[in-house]
Amino acid sequence: MMLDELLHEVRLKRPIHGLDLKGFDFKGADLGEAVFSDVQLNGARLDGCNLRGAAFVRCTLGDATLACAVLDSTNFVQCSMAGITIDSAPMRQLSFTQCALGGSRWERQRFDKCCWTECDLSSAVFAGAHLERCVLLKCNLAGADLSGTELVQAVINDADFRSVRLDGWHCDRGVFMKGNFSGKTLAGQSLRRCNFQEADLSGADLSDADLTEANLVRSTLNGTRLAQATASRALFLEAKITQADFSGATLENAVFQKATVSASRFGGAQMEKSAWAHSRHDGSDFSDAKLSFADFSHAQLSDTLFDGATLFFTKFHDTTRKNTSLRHAHAAQVIGTDKALLAAERATLALEAI
Numbered sequence: 001m002m003l004d005e006l007l008h009e010v011r012l013k014r015p016i017h018g019l020d021l022k023g024f025d026f027k028g029a030d031l032g033e034a035v036f037s038d039v040q041l042n043g044a045r046l047d048g049c050n051l052r053g054a055a056f057v058r059c060t061l062g063d064a065t066l067a068c069a070v071l072d073s074t075n076f077v078q079c080s081m082a083g084i085t086i087d088s089a090p091m092r093q094l095s096f097t098q099c100a101l102g103g104s105r106w107e108r109q110r111f112d113k114c115c116w117t118e119c120d121l122s123s124a125v126f127a128g129a130h131l132e133r134c135v136l137l138k139c140n141l142a143g144a145d146l147s148g149t150e151l152v153q154a155v156i157n158d159a160d161f162r163s164v165r166l167d168g169w170h171c172d173r174g175v176f177m178k179g180n181f182s183g184k185t186l187a188g189q190s191l192r193r194c195n196f197q198e199a200d201l202s203g204a205d206l207s208d209a210d211l212t213e214a215n216l217v218r219s220t221l222n223g224t225r226l227a228q229a230t231a232s233r234a235l236f237l238e239a240k241i242t243q244a245d246f247s248g249a250t251l252e253n254a255v256f257q258k259a260t261v262s263a264s265r266f267g268g269a270q271m272e273k274s275a276w277a278h279s280r281h282d283g284s285d286f287s288d289a290k291l292s293f294a295d296f297s298h299a300q301l302s303d304t305l306f307d308g309a310t311l312f313f314t315k316f317h318d319t320t321r322k323n324t325s326l327r328h329a330h331a332a333q334v335i336g337t338d339k340a341l342l343a344a345e346r347a348t349l350a351l352e353a354i
Contacts, residue, residue: 003024003025003026003029006026006029007029007030007031010030010031010033010034013033015035015036015037016034016035016036016037016039017036017037017038017039018037018038018039019039019040020039020040021039021040021041021044022040022041022042022043022044023042023043023044023045024041024044024045025044025045026044026045026046026049027045027046027047027048027049028047028048028049029049029050030049030050031046031049031050031051031054032050032051032052032053032054032070033052033053033054034051034054034055035054035055035057036054036055036056036057036059037056037057037058037059038057038058038059039056039059039060040059040060041056041059041060041061041064042060042061042062042063042064043062043063043064044061044064044065045064045065046064046065046066046069047065047066047067047068047069048067048068048069049066049069049070050069050070051066051069051070051071051072051074052070052071052072052073052074053072053073053074054074054075055074055075055076055077056074056075056076056077056079057077057078057079058077058078058079059076059079059080060079060080060081061076061079061080061081061084062080062081062082062083062084063082063083063084064081064084065084065085066084066085066086066087066088067085067087067088068087068088069086069088070088071086071088071091071092071094072091072092072093072094073092073093073094074094074095075094075095075097076094076095076096076097076099077097077098077099078097078098078099079096079099079100080099080100081099081100081101081104082100082101082102082103082104083102083103083104083105084101084104084105085104085105086104086105086106086109087109088109090109090110090111090112091109091110091111091112091114092111092112092113092114093112093113093114094111094114094115095114095115095117096114096115096116096117096119097117097118097119098117098118098119099116099119099120100119100120101116101119101120101121101124102120102121102122102123102124103122103123103124104121104124104125105124105125106124106125106126106129107125107126107127107128107129108127108128108129109126109129109130110129110130110132111129111130111131111132111134112132112133112134113132113133113134114131114134114135115134115135115136115137116134116135116136116137116139117135117137117138117139118137118138118139119136119139119140120139120140121136121139121140121141121144122140122141122142122143122144123142123143123144123145124141124144124145125144125145126144126145126146126149127145127146127147127148127149127165128147128148128149129146129149129150130149130150130152131149131150131151131152131154132152132153132154133152133153133154134151134154134155135154135155135156136154136155136156136157136159137155137157137158138157138158139156139159141156141159141160141161141163141164142160142163142164143163143164144163144164144165145164145165146164146165146166146169147165147166147167147168147169148167148168148169149169149170150169150170150171151169151170151171151172151174152171152172152173152174153172153173153174153175154171154174154175155174155175156174156175156176156179157175157176157177157178157179158177158178158179159176159179159180160179160180161176161179161180161181161184162180162181162182162183162184166184166185166186166189167185168189169189170189170190171189171190171191171192171194172190172192172193172194173192173193173194173195174191174194174195175194175195176194176195176196176199177195177196177197177198177199178197178198178199179196179199179200180199180200181196181199181200181201181204182200182201182202182203182204183202183203183204184201184204184205185204185205186204186205186206186209187205187206187207187208187209187225188207188208188209189206189209189210190209190210191206191209191210191211191214192210192211192212192213192214193212193213193214193215194211194214194215195214195215196214196215196216196219197215197216197217197218197219198217198218198219199216199219199220200219200220201216201219201220201221201224202220202221202222202223202224203222203223203224204224204225205224205225206224206225206226206229207225207226207227207228207229208227208228208229209226209229209230210229210230211226211229211230211231211234212230212231212232212233212234213232213233213234214231214234214235215234215235216234216235216236216239217235217236217237217238217239218237218238218239218240219236219239219240220239220240221236221239221240221241221242221244222240222241222242222243222244223242223243223244224241224244224245225244225245226244226245226246226249227245227246227247227248227249228247228248228249229246229249229250230249230250231249231250231251231254232250232251232252232253232254233252233253233254233255234251234254234255235254235255236254236255236256236259237255237256237257237258237259238257238258238259238260239256239259239260240259240260241259241260241261241262241264242261242262242263242264243262243263243264244264244265245264245265246264246265246266246269247265247266247267247268247269248267248268248269249266249269249270250269250270251266251269251270251271251274252270252271252272252273252274253272253273253274253275254271254274254275255274255275256274256275256276256279257275257276257277257278257279258277258278258279259276259279259280260279260280261279261280261281261282261284262281262282262283262284263282263283263284264283264284264285265285266284266285266286266289267285267286267287267288267289268287268288268289269286269289269290270289270290271286271289271290271291271294272290272291272292272293272294273292273293273294274291274294274295275294275295276294276295276296276297276299277295277296277297277298277299278297278298278299279296279299279300280299280300281299281300281301281302281304282302282303282304283302283303283304284301284304284305285304285305286304286305286306286309287305287306287307287308287309288307288308288309289306289309289310290309290310291306291309291310291311291314292310292311292312292313292314293312293313293314293315294311294314294315295314295315295317296314296315296316296317296319297315297316297317297318297319298317298318298319299316299319299320300319300320301319301320301321301322301324302322302323302324303322303323303324304321304323304324304325305324305325306324306325306326306329306331307325307326307327307328307329308327308328308329309326309329309330309331310329310330311326311329311330311331311333311334312330312332312333313333313334313335314331314334314335315335316334316335316336316337317335317336317337317338317341317342318337318342318345319337
């Protein structure tokens with residue numbers, strides 16, 4: 001079939017189905033809202049094509065080129081696109097569903113509101129790309145390169161990042177729920193307001209990272225390094241923190257309610273107004289930490305050190321303390337258990353149990 005015949009079918013809104021168009025030259029063609037199904041397009045040249053609103057279903061596009069193509073609201077479903085190179089103007093509202101994109105290249109491209117669902121993106125290269133309000137769901141990212149990427153309100157949930165290159169990436173309000181970042185080096189990176197809820201950050205290096213207002217609810221921080229990190233107003237509710245290093249970190253107004261903390265170091269950290277209600281500690285070290293106005297109400301403290309810590313108006317209401325050391329701590333105005341408040345709390349719990 002010649003190009004003129006194909007374009008005629010497209011203008012008549014007829015789907016292009018079952019053709020072998022390997023290596024076909026579509027350069028500059030208007031394929032807006034075209035539908036290709038079960039078409040072989042390996043090595044096809046789609047450079048400069050208008051693909052706005054086009055759909056590709058079960059097509060093969062391996063090694064095809066799309067330089068300067070118009071990709072806006074274009075859909076790819078169950079397509080084989082291994083090794084494809086896309087060098088286009090800003091891409092908007094693209095959708096890839098169950099596509100094979102291993103080794104695809106997207107360097108320095110700009111994406112807005114694009115979505116990859118259940119795709120194979122192993123060894124894909126996004127280095128230097130800008131992804132804004134994009135979503136990657138249940139994708140295979142093994143060996144992918146996200147170095148230098150800028151992620152703004154991007155969502156990459158339930159992903160394994162252990163073999164992904166993340167050096168130099170910049171994230172603002174990114175969502176990485178249930179992500180596996182074990183052993184990753186994210187030192188010094190900007191992760192402001194990012195969501196790591198239920199993520200595994202065991203052995204990760206977040207030293208000097210900016211985690212201001214980040215969400216780490218129910219995250220796992222086993223051997224995680226956060227020395228000198230900034231995590232003001234960050235949420236660590238119900239986090240599992242074991243042998244982690246928060247030395248010198250800025251944790252003002254951070255929330256650690258119901259967190260389980262074991263053998264972790266917070267020495268010299270700035271932790272004014274931090275909240276630790278109902279948290280459990282075994283071997284935590286808060287030596288020389290700034291804990292003025294912090295709240296440890298109903299916390300369980302075992303073998304916990306507050307040596308040299310600043311504890312002005314720090315609240316230990318109904319706190320269980322076993323082998324707790326406050327040597328040389330500035331604790332003259334520590335607030336202990338408020339008996340009237342405790343009685344009211346117990347009465348409330350009794351009523352709730354009825």
